[in-house]
Structure formats: C-alpha cells, structure tokens
Amino acid sequence: MQDIHDGVRVLQPESVSFSRSRGGVLEGVLHGKSYKELVVYRTFPFRYPSRYLSIRTPEGEELGIIDDIAELDGESRQELSLELEFRYFLPRVERVERVDFQSDLWIWELQTHLGPTRLVMRNLHEHLQYAGGNRIVLTDQSGKRCEIPDWRRLDAHSRRQLSELL
C-alpha cells in the first residue's frame, strides 16, 4: 500500500536548487535536504511543458511540485531544463526530407533539432497524434517519438511532403 497524501506539496523556488553530479545525474537540495539523484516528471507534458513539474526520488516517491521552472535560479533552471530534455526525448522536427510508402511501411526521413533520424510506421492513423492546434506527435513502431510543433511553420518542402498525409 502506498501512503496517501492529503495534498500536493508545492516547493518554494527560493529553497530549491538543482545541479548535475559528476556522474551526470540530476541532484539537488530541496528545503534543506540534499538528494544524490532526482527524477523530474512533467504533469502536463503538452499543455504546460515547463510548469507543474513533479520532482521525485529514483524510487518514484514524490518530493514536491515546482510551479514554474522560470522562478528558479540560473543553474537550477538550466539543469532542470536539460533533464527534461533527456527524460522527455522528443526531438523537434525542423524539416521533413521525405516520406516514403514502401511495402506497407511509412518511412519518414527527418531533420530534428537533435540531428537527423528516421521513423518507421506501419500506418498513420495509429502513429500520428494531433496534440491540439497544428502540433503533431509522430510515434515510431519502436516507440521513438518526434514532434512537429507547428506544421504550418515548416519550410515549403516539408509542408508539401506533409500536405497529402495530414
């Protein structure tokens, strides 16, 4: 049985700090208590990607909620943002090179802000998620994901590739 908390504990920005350990993991001090390893979860990954962040121990116990990453000090903000990028691996698509349909598979050649990649999908209706507005989340057969923040703002070539698919 897990303990049931009465409420959500909101961490005060001034008594919270995050840094990166020598081993490359996120560590921090929360309300005077130091933690060798911390994990950060987005509670609203789509609507509020940099707000309402749940800070937890590696075992999954919630230590508290950061209301807004912008309220933290410089280093904490930077390390927490980096950790979010790591944990929510969602490369932003900058250009759609090609979308091929070969033998029942859709093959996407993409340029993302983290480098070029390729996604393979069996169909589109289960692997394209319209996350509101012009935002699209692409999920690969293997679970790899990429995001198009706003497909109307991509370059003309990419839009042409997409126009038949969306």
Add this chain to the structure above:
Amino acid sequence: MTMQEQLPERLRNQLLGRQLLFSYRTDLLADGRFGSQWIAVTDQDVFVWKEEGTPVYRLSVSELKDARAAGAVGGGMLIADTHAGPVVLVRYTAALTSVFNYMAKLIRALAKSEEPPAISERDCPRYCPDCGLPLPESTQVCQLCANNGKLAVRMLRYAKPYRLRMVIAAVLLILTTVLELIPPYLTKVMIDDVLQSEGRETLLLAVVAGLGATMLMMAIMQAVRGYIGAWVGSKLMGDIRRDIYNSLMKLSLAFFDRRQTSQFISRVNNDAESMRQFMTDGVIYVCGETLRIVAIFAILLSMDWQLALLALLPMPIMLVASMKIWPKIGRRLYQQWRSIFRLNTLVGDSLQGIRVIKAFGREGEETSRYGIANAEVIRNNVKTEGMWQFIFPAFGFIAGLSTLLIWYAGGAKVLGAELQLGTLIAMIAYLGMLFGPLQWFSQMISWAGNAMAAAHRVFEIMDTPPDVPDAAQPVSPGLIKGEVRFAGVTYGYEKHHPVLKNVDLHVKPGEMIGLVGHSGAGKSTFINLLCRFYDTDEGAIHIDGVSIRDIAQSELRSQIGVVLQETFLFDGSIADNIAYSKPDATPEEIMRAAKVANAHDFIVKMPDGYDTRVGERGHKLSGGEKQRVAIARAIIHDPRILILDEATASVDTETERQIQEAIARLIRGRTTFAIAHRLSTLRGADRLVVLDQGKIVEVGTHEELLEQKGGVYRKLVDAQKELSQIRGVES
C-alpha cells in the same frame, strides 16, 4: 552472439584482453543528440567509447554497486551506481530499451557476483540485416528486402494441383487476345476491299459473317475462361486459408502471447484474398495485357511504321503520369479512409458513453465534435471523388492526342494516296485498344506489391516452428495414476526474468493442492507449465515418473482437464459444449455429467434444453451457469489430473454452493490443482502451496498455515477477512 552488434576492431583492442560479455551501439550521445557511442561489458570492466574510439568511461566491476536502466519517455539512460554515486553511462531512444534493460541486469549481476543472465531473442531489437530498418513486432522477414522472386514461386506452388485448368485458361487467354485483334483488321478489309468497289456482295457477307463468328467465339471463350478463373481462384483461396489455419492451430501458446490475436483474423481472410487476386486475376491480367500490347505494336508497325511511331509519342507521358499518380491516389484514399475511421470511432465512443454524455448534459458538445469530423470526411470525399473526375478525362485527352496525330498525319497520307483509308481506320481502332491497359499499368505493380506483402505474412506463420516440440519417440505412460513431481523448475516468459524460481513439489496421486498467492506470484505459470503450454527453462516436471517432455502432447492433455477462469463456450449447443472432448458421448453420458456438475436442472428448464445454442451469438448464460457447463465438460473428459482456475466473478451464495458441490464431486479421486482467489474454495484442499514472487514459501494445510503468525497465507486470509469476502472459511 549473432544478436549483438559487432564491436569494431579498434575498440576490441582496448579491452586489454578481457573476456567480452556483451557490447552494443547506442543511438544517442551523452548530450541527448542523435549519434552513437559504444558500450562493452567484460568480466571485469564496463567500457564506454565515443563512436571514433575515444574512451568516455572505464569502470571496474569492483567500483560498482548496482546498475539500472532508468526508462523515460521516448528513451532512457543506463545508470551505474558506483560507491561514489550514480553515473549515467549511456543514453538511448526507446528503440533500444530492451537491450539496455538486459545490459543493466548483466552489469548488476557482475556487481553482485551473481550468475550473468542469459540473453533472449526478444532483448535485442531486430533489424533487417540488409537495409537496417527495424523489423515489425510480429514478423521475422523484412518487408523491403524479402526475395520476391522466391516468394512468387512459393506462392505459385499453390496453383500446381490446378495446372491443367490454368493451362487451359492461359491458352484461352492467348486465343481471346488474338481474336480481339481480328475485328479492326476485318474493318480495314471491309473499307479497302469491299465497300469501295462494285459487285462484292458475297465478300461483304463473308466479312460480316467473319466478324460475327469472331465475336461469338470471343464471348464463349471469355465465359469459359472466367468460369475456370473463378473455380481455380476459390479452390486456391480455400487451400491457402486451410494452411494458415492449420499452422495457427499448431503454434505454441507463447506465439500468441506476444501478439494481438485480432490481427490473425484479418490475416486468414485478407491475405488469402490478396494472394488469390494476384495468382488468378493478377497473373492472367498482366500476361494478357502484355501479350496484347506486344501484338498491337507488331500490327501497327507492320501497317505503317512511321505512323505507328508517331502514334506512340504520348505513350511515355501516360506511363510516367500513371506511375506518378497512383501512389498519390493511394495516399488520398488512405486519407479518406482515416477520416471515416475517425468519424466511426467518434460515434462508437459517444454511443458507448451515452449515459455519461446525458448525465453531464454534454449532447451539444458531442454534436459539434461530430460536426467537425463530419466536415473533414466531406472535404476528403470531395477531394478524392473530384480527383477521379479529373484523372480519367485527362488520360482520355492524352490518348485522344495520339489519335489526333494519326488522323492528321495519316489523313494527309490518305489524301496523297500513300495510305488506304481502311488501314487508317484500323490503326485508330488498335490505338484505342492500346491505351486502355496502359492507364492501369502501375496499378498492377501495387497489386503485386500487396500480394507479396500478404504472402510474406502468410508464409511467416507457416514457417514459425512450435516452441514446444513433441519428443521424437514419445513414451506412452498409459492411464496415469496422477503422481506429479516438480523438480527445480524455473521458468520466465522472458528468460532473464523468471516468474517461477527453482520450484520443488511432490504431489501424491489423488491429492488436492490449492495454489495461493498474490496476483503475479506465479500461480498461472505453474499451471501452464504442468499443461506444457510452455517448456521449463530449468528443471523438469514428471508425471508418474515420466518427464512430460517425453509424453506426446495430445496424450498428455487427454489426461489433464482444465476448468479455466474465463469459461469459454464455443458456438453450438450446450450438449456440444459438454461433449467437446468426447464428441461421441451419448445423451445419457452428457446428462450424467451435467447432473454431477449441478447443471442438469437449469439446462432442462430452458426451452431448448440441451439443444440450447450458446456461445457468441447464442443464449447468454450467466457466469455461474457457464462455470457449471465447463465443469460438466471436465467431468465427461474424465481426466486423471484436474486443474481448476477459479473465476473471480462474484456469484450469489446459492450458486456458489452449487458450484462448490459440483467441484467437490469432480475432484474426487483425481489429482487436483486449484487456483482460488476466494480462499473459501480451498476448504477441501489436502495441502496449500503458497507462492510468493515465483518461489514456494509455505506448504501445509489451512490450519497449519493459519497458525504461522506473520506468514504469507495468514496475511492473505486476514486481508480477505477485512474485505469481508471470506464466507465460510472458518466454518
């Protein structure tokens, strides 16, 4: 070792002669960008290098406390816990999660000086060795690289039994193609030689008669060929379907565990259909049209080669256009299908949730949601339908252009008396016949592609070897007494994650064993191994002293009866369902079994009695009734070893009493293994076996176990008491 990516030589040299246990290439860099690093685990160290060979980490096993794969969204990281704190070794995308889960276990085992876990096939993502694309979940063959030639040959092997008829159809096809070419030629003869001169009435009659005869012959041959085609097609499809189904039935349970079963329904039907389409319509159509095109070319060239070449000018345009357009059409159609699919999902959703919608008063919002999706469908419909309306006239126009060319150039020749009028008319007629098939040219390519993809999926099922093979020379134990012995049994659905660990148990003939434990403790796995749905990884199970691997599966299961948690009744009468394992059972036997199962009375009270149709589309039996039918089914099977997996469905007290009574009669004289969620069911058990995390932790009678304060069983009983669901254990 074939599953690991080969560690490059330059890195192998840096291992200092250590024994390499496992190595892999990541798909992310330390800063989270796409790229690759290498990680290698030896018996003494863990190495991480950049792609070009610069060392990043080298950790000695003695520094390590533990290792874990911290999964995140869309990727993860491999963390080593050293004495100096956690270290992120590598990062990877979700595609490699299973590999690094395994690697974490391997490093942990080294750090704790345990036996390193075995790697199983499913730990490594499977890539096509040729093109590097990941292989889809349920298949071993890469769709892009498979050898289509071999496949086609294998597919055509299905046509072998019908080759005589196929040959007849082919001959008829050639004949009709040739015959089709005759009428334009006769037209030419008519215009040039008959109509333009006097006194040729007899010849006119002959030519018209010739035309009539050709038409009649063509009609007859088309009908016969069509009939043969339909006949062979149906037979072929029947054969393919039968083979797929047979293969499915032969496969082990593990095959189905890993896959969604619903996909097979479409495989059996759709894939057989696309293969048939290719073999009958496809092959015939392609051959026929190719033949026709070649023949028309030859005739046109022989009539007037200059005009012929002129007429063919627009042809490359059409070919290219058709190759370009078909893929687009395919995408448009898919787009349309997707919008309809969304609309249907929406309707399905809101109708299922209609109570919630009404309760919250959200009808208006649902209507507007539907409106948006509906508008989308309309938009796509207009686009797709509109496209068709453009394509055909466009093709017609291009084809018309070449007719225009011929009319102009040929007309000039006729005026200059270089060409006869009939020849010109005939050439124009042939041209019309030529452009028809060209429009569909690339459509044929996509048909063939679909058929190949279907053939892949079908042959893949047929080629999968069963995981649980029968012994080459099975031992027949005869009528077994029912002594069961588990000796050091270990099993995991994934090899490195055992669900049962080193289980030893000796059960005397006729004994009733109750299996108790939290969900996930390994109870169902225990039963699955006894039925030999899976083979043990380590250890063995003996029945009457014979290892169950040596007993033929059909014989083993004829002596094991199961009453499963999910009582599944097949479509058919109640009598059929009771007599499932013994189709020749007499009505008396069926009634006796039902009587013992406390089912006779409720069955007889139904208007259709034992002939009541149950199953998917039949009479709906209640949970308690279904269970009693299943018990009757087990009774008529008369197994020596009985397995009861009790339903969690709650039934009223009276029904439960009747079921308990039936079970009590059923287990008499049989070795019984019972899984019960309500511990009250296990009152009659001789011994209770308590499983916890795959191990046997307690064995004893209900009373003995209850006395162990702090024991697992005692805790379970207390928990159930609290939920006040424990009715009658104490009585």
